Amino acid sequence: MSDPNDPQQRTAVDPHKNQPGHPGDPAYEEPILDGRYDDAVEEEPIPTPEGPTEVIETDYEIGQDNLNHEFKLEFDIHKPVFTISALAILVVTFASLIFQQQLDPFFAGMRDWLTSNLAWFFILSGNIFVLLCIGLIISPLGSVRLGGPEATPDFTLTGWFAMLFAAGMGIGLMFYGVSEPMSHFNSSLAGPVVENGVRTDWAPLAGAAGDEIGARRLGMAATIYHWGLHPWAIYAVVALALALFSFNKGLPLTMRSVFYPILGERIWGWPGHIIDILAVFATIFGLATSLGFGAQQATAGLDFLFGIPANNTSMVLLIVAISAVATFSVIAGVDKGVKRLSEINMVLAFLLLLFVIFVGPTMAIVTGFFANLKAYAQEIIPLSNPFGRDDDNFRHGWTAFYWAWWISWSPFVGMFIARVSRGRTVRQFLTAVLLVPAIISVLWMTTFGGTAITMTLNGFTGITDAALELKLFQMLSQLPLTQITSFIGIVLVVVFFITSSDSGSLVIDTIAAGGKVNSPVPQRVFWCTVEGLVAIALLLAGGLGALQAMAVSTGFPFTIVLLGACWAIVKGLMGERREVGDSDEQGHNATA
DSSP: OOOTTOHHHHHHHOGGGGSTTSSSOHHHHHHHHHSOOOTTOOOOSSOOOOSSOOOOOOSOOTTTTEEEEOSSSOEEEEHHHHHHHHHHHHHHHHHHHHTHHHHHHHHHHHHHHHHHHHHHHHHHHHHHHHHHHHHHHHSGGGGOBTTOTTOOOSSOHHHHHHHHHHHHOHHHHHHHHHHHHHHHHHHHHHOOOEETTEEOOOOSTTOOTTOHHHHHHHHHHHHHHHHSHHHHHHHHHHHHHHHIIIIITOOOSSGGGGGHHHHGGGGGSHHHHHHHHHHHHHHHHHHHHHHHHHHHHHHHHHHHHHOOOOSHHHHHHHHHHHHHHHHHHHHTSSOHHHHHHHHHHHHHHHHHHHHHHHHSOHHHHHHHHHHHHHHHHHHHHHHTOOSSOOOHHIIIIIIIHHHHHHHHHHHHHHHHHHHTOTTOBHHHHHHHHHHHHHHHHHHHHHHHHHHHHHHHHTTOOHHHHSOGGGHHHHHHTTSSSHHHHHHHHHHHHHHHHHHHHHHHHHHHHHHHTTTOSSOOHHHHHHHHHHHHHHHHHHHHHHHHHHHHHHHHHHHHHHHHHHHHHHHHHHHHHHHHHHHHHHHHHHHHHHHO
């Protein structure tokens, strides 16, 4: 029986394990992270499993259904997935640009219908994802190691934690860090409003009419509910499914691979094509929603600081400029510049966080962090109850949209998390993915949202009166160094925008290339351009309403895909446990 703790045996299994500084050696880590490889680094895009795993034997070869060409413009695309996805997205984009006035009420109506009729489905599905993750953590299946029982992590623990947080919610935290806690606080403080027997207010649960402490507590609990365990459980399900069926089962890194236990060889046909097409749709419109939020906040900040009008022209020009930068990073190859930008962004975000903690109401933030965690623990069950509630506006307008948005982002974030998590056990993986980013999100929301609420209780009305995209800048205006901190806020949004666009084009292209990680650069340029076009088209056609509508409409069918993935994960992990058990038994018999 091989010993995974024996360095000689590990080296025999994987010759890269003895590289200096591994994990932590940039020559090894960068290719895994980028999905693009220098000639000097000969690393397989999807490493073979190490140790006994339930490898799925199939005659399918990655790229066998692809159309490739190398004359003048190189491309290598999966014919059904790329063609249908690209054509449908381009049709929606240009229709939105041509029929802007007509589509505005259509998008608003679609969003309202979907969220009002399907809120229970989104909330119930989110609960299932959380319960699955917790169940796997405490069950024997949590001991399964991604990549095989002899696999070792590709990244250091510190680097892995940093990437888990960086993967998910950069633009969202900037946009909603102040605006959401303030919105829930104000609506809770106002209490329920009933007209013709129906509540018309936006307060979560029963609100806290006239109770400032209660409204603060409920507002922060509702905010953390939207940024805590549930969204990260959604990401974790997708990431675990992709990692398990690629690193342990030897299948391509696409969503269709997850459904092999359910569909068998049919995943290579139209059932699999449809799954991957839905993944492309969900990712492109989820990214477009985030890019639209980022453009609105960045232009609002430029108006706040420099008086540049925050109108459609400004937003379009900003999206074009940032998409051009992201496209340049795609063409440049291994994008060390963008990675450095991302690292700088994380440092700036941390410095801005520390600045607000120490310059703002420090004790209120510190005590509020623990109080908010307690409130979240007390209110998570009522907030996640999908039935028998009357806070329709909150459930429909906030929770249902959020869950659809997170689900539409999940192929993008999930694939990134899967790439960097090989070598971790399922228990380590799920614990870290659920807790590390969630705790940082709680700290961020407590710091920015809690500071804004404190300022409001002290008599400052500017935050309450400001539009959503301006609330952050209004809060910073009451602290020292306003010009500097507000400019840092704009820089954070812009760089999150760039890195999301660049990384998103990689994920979409991997899916649309049939699981090929090293697909030609022009394809990524195409998807990077399309992301910007979609964001522009939806902003012009209906603003935030159109962005939210498309996120919800693509998130709904992909929720069904993820529910199927839950069952496939359990079945796949049970196969891994059997394989390791059989191997141990054979080794014991051979020794005897």
